[in-house]
Amino acid sequence: xxxxxxxxxxxxxxxxxxxxxxxxxxxxxxxxxxxxxxxxxxxxxxxxxxxxxxxxxxxxxxxxxxxxxxxxxxxxxxxxxxxxxxxxxxxxxxxxxxxxxxxxxxxxxxxxxxxxxxxxxxxxxxxxxxxxxxxxxxxxxxxxxxxxxxxxxxxxxxxxxxxxxxxxxxxxxxxxxxxxxxxxxxxxxxxxxxxxxxxxxxxxxxxxxxxxxxxxxxxxxxxxxxxxxxxxxxxxxxxxxxxxxxxxxxxxxxxxxxxxxxxxxxxxxxxxxxxxxxxxxxxxxxxxxxxxxxxxxxxxxxxxxxxxxxxxxxxxxxxxxxxxxxxxxxxxxxxxxxxxxxxxxxxxxxxxxxxxxxxxxxxxxxxxxxxxxxxxxxxxxxxxxxxxxxxxxxxxxxxxxxxxxxxxxxxxxxxxxxxxxxxxxxxxxxxxxxxxxxxxxxxxxxxxxxxxxxxxxxxxxxxxxxxxxxxxxxxxxxxxxxxxxxxxxxxxxxxxxxxxxxxxxxxxxxxxxxxxxxxxxxxxxxxxxxxxxx
Amino acid sequence: xxxxxxxxxxxxxxxxxxxxxxxxxxxxxxxxxxxxxxxxxxxxxxxxxxxxxxxxxxxxxxxxxxxxxxxxxxxxxxxxxxxxxxxxxxxxxxxxxxxxxxxxxxxxxxxxxxxxxxxxxxxxxxxxxxxxxxxxxxxxx
Numbered sequence: 001x002x003x004x005x006x007x008x009x010x011x012x013x014x015x016x017x018x019x020x021x022x023x024x025x026x027x028x029x030x031x032x033x034x035x036x037x038x039x040x041x042x043x044x045x046x047x048x049x050x051x052x053x054x055x056x057x058x059x060x061x062x063x064x065x066x067x068x069x070x071x072x073x074x075x076x077x078x079x080x081x082x083x084x085x086x087x088x089x090x091x092x093x094x095x096x097x098x099x100x101x102x103x104x105x106x107x108x109x110x111x112x113x114x115x116x117x118x119x120x121x122x123x124x125x126x127x128x129x130x131x132x133x134x135x136x137x138x139x140x141x142x143x144x145x146x147x148x149x150x151x152x153x154x155x156x157x158x159x160x161x162x163x164x165x166x167x168x169x170x171x172x173x174x175x176x177x178x179x180x181x182x183x184x185x186x187x188x189x190x191x192x193x194x195x196x197x198x199x200x201x202x203x204x205x206x207x208x209x210x211x212x213x214x215x216x217x218x219x220x221x222x223x224x225x226x227x228x229x230x231x232x233x234x235x236x237x238x239x240x241x242x243x244x245x246x247x248x249x250x251x252x253x254x255x256x257x258x259x260x261x262x263x264x265x266x267x268x269x270x271x272x273x274x275x276x277x278x279x280x281x282x283x284x285x286x287x288x289x290x291x292x293x294x295x296x297x298x299x300x301x302x303x304x305x306x307x308x309x310x311x312x313x314x315x316x317x318x319x320x321x322x323x324x325x326x327x328x329x330x331x332x333x334x335x336x337x338x339x340x341x342x343x344x345x346x347x348x349x350x351x352x353x354x355x356x357x358x359x360x361x362x363x364x365x366x367x368x369x370x371x372x373x374x375x376x377x378x379x380x381x382x383x384x385x386x387x388x389x390x391x392x393x394x395x396x397x398x399x400x401x402x403x404x405x406x407x408x409x410x411x412x413x414x415x416x417x418x419x420x421x422x423x424x425x426x427x428x429x430x431x432x433x434x435x436x437x438x439x440x441x442x443x444x445x446x447x448x449x450x451x452x453x454x455x456x457x458x459x460x461x462x463x464x465x466x467x468x469x470x471x472x473x474x475x476x477x478x479x480x481x482x483x484x485x486x487x488x489x490x491x492x493x494x495x496x497x498x499x500x501x502x503x504x505x506x507x508x509x510x511x512x513x514x515x516x517x518x519x520x521x522x523x524x525x526x527x528x529x530x531x532x533x534x
Numbered sequence: 535x536x537x538x539x540x541x542x543x544x545x546x547x548x549x550x551x552x553x554x555x556x557x558x559x560x561x562x563x564x565x566x567x568x569x570x571x572x573x574x575x576x577x578x579x580x581x582x583x584x585x586x587x588x589x590x591x592x593x594x595x596x597x598x599x600x601x602x603x604x605x606x607x608x609x610x611x612x613x614x615x616x617x618x619x620x621x622x623x624x625x626x627x628x629x630x631x632x633x634x635x636x637x638x639x640x641x642x643x644x645x646x647x648x649x650x651x652x653x654x655x656x657x658x659x660x661x662x663x664x665x666x667x668x669x670x671x672x673x674x675x
Contacts, residue, residue, distance in 0.1 A: 058623050062580050067627035115620060116574050116610035 037138035060123030068094025088123035254281035367423035375437030401483035483518030
């Protein structure tokens, strides 16, 4: 049995209280009962004396010893009296039993008056009460009273305990035990007996049941919610895991938070390496254009809007270049700062196709040089990019001198061969960054990016002219030397827009043609009639 | 008429009973006067001698005589039955005897006149020679 159980506590408390009360009251009642019993005995002795008072008075009045002796003998028959005597005229006229002087203080005496004159005192009747017996009886009586009291208290206590047990502690411990075995949400409820319906225990039970019901409802709701969340999570995880797009989450500094398998595949990284990445900059490692990628991340964070671009993946080995389209958008704050979500997918094929289309659109199919559109846009781009008062460049317009003759004489194949040869020579004579284009027919255009001054341009022009001294085999066994006329205009001296620069280069070239061909000329403003080159 | 007669008879009787009592002794007795208490002690057996140490013999009327009840009532304040009970107690204890009883006042007077130690009670009347009154007792007392 549990020493801490409510019933034990209540029982011990009630028993202790009852014991305390009984201990106190028993003492009090014992005392009172003893005194009362003693007083009763004394009073009965007194009454005894009063009973024989008249006779004793007669005996004392007439001094009759026989009568006096009868009276005292009769008195000592009573067991509460051990001795008695009658005194008349200071003379003992009758005595029986103990009348010793040592019992003087214990004497109970009454005065005897004359039978025919209440005023006249004729003697005294005195008895020695049996005090030990009286005390013994008083003790017996008191003990009986006290025992009765204790027994009564014990019975009441037991009854109270039983009542408390049946009406309070047992239902409470049943309630407690029942509740102990109930797991919230299992549907079990506490039973309440008809007897306790409406009282505190009944109300407590009802309240607990209501609470259990509420908890069960909440648990059920939460379970359903969790189930839905799990379902959603499974779906989203499926999307995340199975997506062909690389999905990743990075911090502002570029360290990886998480990424799906497609990301690692696209980034040509082993997924197992993820743990080793730590705080290192994944962006710098994955993207060749990591500066752009970092800029996009910052932009996405600042603007709170997605920003996207085509970016190149950094290849560790000599694999073909791969492109991804990457969209960065702010993902809010996670621990340790702002985060950006990235989605990227492979656009290498699209990028290659675009590249091919662009090349096709900008290339002269015969010579492999840039075509007119490419040249025009290159010129526009150069001018747009050139800072004002900054770098200069030269536009060189070239026309073949005897192309029509070659075409007419040897056929188009020969003409084509001439064009291809010249184109190859031009391409070889200038830097890779310089633009060499065929503008159509036998006309070529050179954009010399780094031609800083006239003397440098002149040197290049002379090199080009010198290269044309080598004859071209137009037909097997037939060699022809092809002359060229070169018109040059400089930017920004000779024009601040594509049209004027082109026009002035054209004018310079026609001036060469007019003067005898196979030479170059630099545009000279204000001269309608062009001078001969030096 | 009868009522009035009864009333008058009762008045007459009461007058007779209320009539004063006389306590008498032999005229040869040296005592001329006795106190009330001394009479009580003599009749109730406490003392058996006159104050002059001469023996005394109290005489009584027969039990049931109206004057006897009047006398004891007047003397001790007790009823006749109480006085008889008193004597019964003493007789039962032994060695004590109540006063000798006589049928009539005349027998009492005759006895007192003859006995020197005698003492008795009678209603107020003219007494013969040989007795003398030692105390007068009022019945209304």
